[in-house]
Amino acid sequence: MQDLYHWIDGREVQGSSGRFSDVYNPATGEIIARVPLASAAELDAAIASAEKAQIGWAATNPQRRARVMMRFGQLIQDNMDKLAELVSREHGKTLPDARGDVQRGLEVIEVCMGAPAMLKGEFTDNAGPGIDIYSMRQPLGVVAGITPFNFPAMIPLWKMGPALASGNAMILKPSERVPSTSLLLAKLAQEAGLPDGVLQVVNGDKDAVDALLDHPTIQAVGFVGSTPIAQYIYGRAATNGKRAQCFGGAKNHMLIMPDADLDKAADALIGAGFGAAGERCMAISVAVPVGQKTADALIERLIPQIEKLKVGPYTAGDDVDFGPVITAASKTRIEGLIASGVEQGAKLLIDGRGLNIQGYENGFFTGPSLFDHVTRDMDIYKEEIFGPVLTTVRTDSYQDALDLVMDNDYGNGTAIFTADGDTARDFASRVNVGMVGVNFPIPVPLSYYSFGGWKKSAFGDLNQYGPDALRFYTKTKTVTARWFSGIKDGASLNFKALD
Numbered sequence: 236m237q238d239l240y241h242w243i244d245g246r247e248v249q250g251s252s253g254r255f256s257d258v259y260n261p262a263t264g265e266i267i268a269r270v271p272l273a274s275a276a277e278l279d280a281a282i283a284s285a286e287k288a289q290i291g292w293a294a295t296n297p298q299r300r301a302r303v304m305m306r307f308g309q310l311i312q313d314n315m316d317k318l319a320e321l322v323s324r325e326h327g328k329t330l331p332d333a334r335g336d337v338q339r340g341l342e343v344i345e346v347c348m349g350a351p352a353m354l355k356g357e358f359t360d361n362a363g364p365g366i367d368i369y370s371m372r373q374p375l376g377v378v379a380g381i382t383p384f385n386f387p388a389m390i391p392l393w394k395m396g397p398a399l400a401s402g403n404a405m406i407l408k409p410s411e412r413v414p415s416t417s418l419l420l421a422k423l424a425q426e427a428g429l430p431d432g433v434l435q436v437v438n439g440d441k442d443a444v445d446a447l448l449d450h451p452t453i454q455a456v457g458f459v460g461s462t463p464i465a466q467y468i469y470g471r472a473a474t475n476g477k478r479a480q481c482f483g484g485a486k487n488h489m490l491i492m493p494d495a496d497l498d499k500a501a502d503a504l505i506g507a508g509f510g511a512a513g514e515r516c517m518a519i520s521v522a523v524p525v526g527q528k529t530a531d532a533l534i535e536r537l538i539p540q541i542e543k544l545k546v547g548p549y550t551a552g553d554d555v556d557f558g559p560v561i562t563a564a565s566k567t568r569i570e571g572l573i574a575s576g577v578e579q580g581a582k583l584l585i586d587g588r589g590l591n592i593q594g595y596e597n598g599f600f601t602g603p604s605l606f607d608h609v610t611r612d613m614d615i616y617k618e619e620i621f622g623p624v625l626t627t628v629r630t631d632s633y634q635d636a637l638d639l640v641m642d643n644d645y646g647n648g649t650a651i652f653t654a655d656g657d658t659a660r661d662f663a664s665r666v667n668v669g670m671v672g673v674n675f676p677i678p679v680p681l682s683y684y685s686f687g688g689w690k691k692s693a694f695g696d697l698n699q700y701g702p703d704a705l706r707f708y709t710k711t712k713t714v715t716a717r718w719f720s721g722i723k724d725g726a727s728l729n730f731k732a733l734d
């Protein structure tokens with residue numbers, strides 16, 4: 236078993252709190268490492284050194300900071316296999332999916348190479364007699380990133396890239412279930428030329444998070460995780476006067492219109508519903524066919540595809556479509572929700588419970604499940620399952636389907652499959668969800684846009700990565716400057732126009 240560490244001041248630091256958390260290989264159920272859980276005192280030390288390092292980093296010209304991003308991106312590319320292996324080992328997702336996890340994070344770093352252009356201020360000359368006005372974007376100082384287990388590479392990179400490229404220092408607190416990828420990323424950032432102390436990876440649980448939320452030096456908190464924790468973190472950070480953007484859970488619906496290409500819609504549901512064992516905040520967990528005929532035809536196409544899905548350890552390579560869920564507790568929770576669906580009257584067409592994989596009997600596997608005739612009042616509809624369970628809510632009209640999505644508490648992603656441009660356009664324009672796909676099931680925006688949900692899927696302002704993130708991690712200063720040559724007016728006590 237490996238003993239993990241924190242990454243503070245550019246080196247490995249053993250934890251001194253005496254508290255640890257076990258890290259599992261979810262495919263075997265074995266404990267593979269233990270990660271130290273930082274105390275408030277350990278965080279104080281990391282934050283103090285980040286505060287010192289940030290001064291020099293903020294004074295480094297943006298082009299040089301961008302060059303560090305460029306080298307960091309190259310090193311991520313060079314270490315793709317190693318990073319993907321770490322992701323798969325601690326998370327359980329397949330290797331191709333783990334590479335995608337690294338790749339979508341790398342793309343954010345690539346966009347951050349262009350940060351100097353995006354961080355430019357504005358300038359107005361001759362705004363009044365001898366007066367120029369200009370604005371500049373300055374880093375906030377030391378900021379915190381708190382990330383979930385389900386994208387061990389991508390989401391830490393979403394946090395690091397914009398925060399560091401804009402001149403901040405960051406304390407990253409990754410999920411204690413998947414800490415190794417962030418630790419390797421921090422080493423690569425150092426190799427890329429990031430000065431020691433600018434990026435600290437401090438492992439921990441609620442104690443460490445609370446210490447970050449209460450620390451006066453931390454200027455902003457970027458959080459991604461479940462909705463109850465997002466809401467808690469947003470409230471506590473905001474009460475302490477910090478800037479906060481906290482992204483939460485999801486319940487993503489996909490509408491299937493009667494005119495949709497049903498083969499393509501079924502293929503899309505298989506990938507978006509079961510990929511990464513459904514542990515994606517943009518997974519489609521609710522299929523919403525419009526019309527009974529559409530529903531029957533869709534289910535007919537889904538069943539054989541779901542029955543063919545192969546579940547197993549990432550080490551089995553191409554023989555596996557998705558892996559285990561993250562913990563034994565998560566498996567119990569998912570299978571408990573499936574039982575509740577049956578009790579509450581939904582029709583369980585495929586039951587993934589009780590899956591036993593030879594040689595991996597202690598792994599946290601649950602097979603794919605499919606429900607039909609799910610209704611709004613059932614727990615399997617109301618709760619985020621975060622597992623390989625696709626539910627089907629049948630609707631009679633487009634308006635009913637739209638209302639279903641609109642009434643849902645969550646608003647991360649949604650999709651519509653249709654051949655009709657007017658319906659697609661109407662849906663995209665009216666739906667109260669942050670990211671919308673048209674004949675596209677997982678509409679995660681590319682890295683030069685920004686990512687964010689609505690309703691209970693996000694608390695705070697501005698989205699993650701892209702232009703929004705550079706705004707989030709900087710504050711604007713506006714300077715009004717006057718030079719006196721040729722100006723004759725004397726003192727005035729009035730608040731007046733400049734002309």
Ligand code: NAD
Pocket residue numbers: 381382383384385386408409410411439440441444445459460461462464465482483484485515516619621647688692
């Ligand atoms: P989680 O909320 O349990 O944990 C997220 C982070 O918060 C971790 O670093 C964890 O250590 C910390 N944390 C946990 N409990 C805490 C507490 N009581 N006080 C303070 N900090 C605490 O989430 P998870 O299980 O790691 O991730 C899955 C969730 O994340 C799902 O709900 C998923 O939808 C969501 N998610 C959302 C997005 C998005 O962008 N909206 C992206 C990925 C995942």
